[in-house]
Amino acid sequence: MKQFVMAASLLTLLACTGQGEAQSSQNTQKAEAQEAANSADFNRSYLQQMGFAIESVEPSSVAGVYEVITDQGLIYVADNGKKLIGGRIYDITGSEPVNLSEQAIRSMRQRDIAAVAEQAITYRAEDEKYVVTVFTDPTCGYCRQLHNNLDNYLQKGITIRYLAWPRSGLQGSAYQQLKAVWCAADPQAAMTAAKSDQRLQAASCDDPVDEHFALGNKFGVRGTPAMVLPSGELIPGLVDASRLLTMLKQG
Template sequence: MKFLKSLAVFGLLAASLATAFAQEAVIRKNLAEKFPAFAKIDEVTKTPMSGLYEVRVGFDIFYTDEQGEYLLQGNLLDVKNRRNLTEERVEKLSAVDFDKLPLTDAFKIVRGDGKRKLAVFEDPNCGYCKRFERDLTNVDNVTVYLFLYPVLGPDSVTKSRNIWCAKDKAKAWNDWMLRNTTPANAECDVAALKRNREFGQKYNITGTPTLIFADGSRAPGAVSAQEVEKMLVAAKKP
């Protein structure tokens, strides 16, 4: 009797999976036919809302009906639980495991005992980054892993090269960002800068500064010292 029940449950699961795969195939086919940009869909998943499916292309989230005949882009909100499901999904997709960051492609700036960890992606010509750096001097007992992320043009690439190739990278960076002293010309292997851009593209780092904390949480923009302190404390909690 138990065997028959298990067989019935397995049959229901198999039928459900087959229906889900068929539904996904219909959505993929119809969207690809109507919109060339959807020829390469990364993922189709059912949402908590009846009849609504999430369509993911890279880090872009769209929503469609069961036949792929209508398309929406925007935030899907769970009103009852006060949650932004779209925002949560993007955060999950772009999450970075701190322990897997390519730290050899960054240089360290240690303040105080340096026990807390923070990774930052910054462009040397980013005005918000300069403001952030000035404010960050008020945060103590932290090791900052600075990833040069030149995305604002050729001069950003040049300045990043000169900073990366300097004998004292941290000093060259601070001299420029805090004291406006242009880094001296220098030459070396700058493959790390290319890898940083590739890493940023892979993990949806679209602006500078972008902060990544020890627990994998991230914050875009010139976050204040007070907010950085709060997030460093939160990142240490189990």
């Protein structure tokens, strides 16, 4: 029995040592990959000629594969930018697969939302517990339904922060209405008026509608309303206040 315990202890020690060496090797590889990603030698030309605007390049969790944030979202490349990889990366070592790509995408959304927070039209809950960012279009029926029930969200401690996403693109009535809303002296009142079919006075300013629309496309927005939770998760469609609160509590 004593020999068995000693043998088991030795195996544990060897396992810890091996794991430490493996971890050290992984850290070295990651550092080298990070250096390559940040280097001027990293070839961005192939992605750029495909129309991608590159925002950042980081080593992914897979050796030789890079995680690239672009104006069109997250993509993966290998072979020094010469190979574009479709799909998502999952860690399957645990009891359930973990979507590592979704984690990266959520982090991207959180950073980008923080950068435009001051541009949003915000309806703040008195007892604020959560802030949900909503891409909206005044011509969208479900967006109007959300807005008509805004008090339900606010009473539950959910602040609603609107960004613009005209469904018809950068043209048409919704686009013009959103520009007028953001340029109005009272954007909150103008948003309510636009969603009630009231005529808005034309206004011109350095509005952020184009920027918001591009951001929504980058996030994967395909329709309105589209909700971005504090976690960075994107929820397409209308979610009522009670169900949304449950989702927020679950994290």
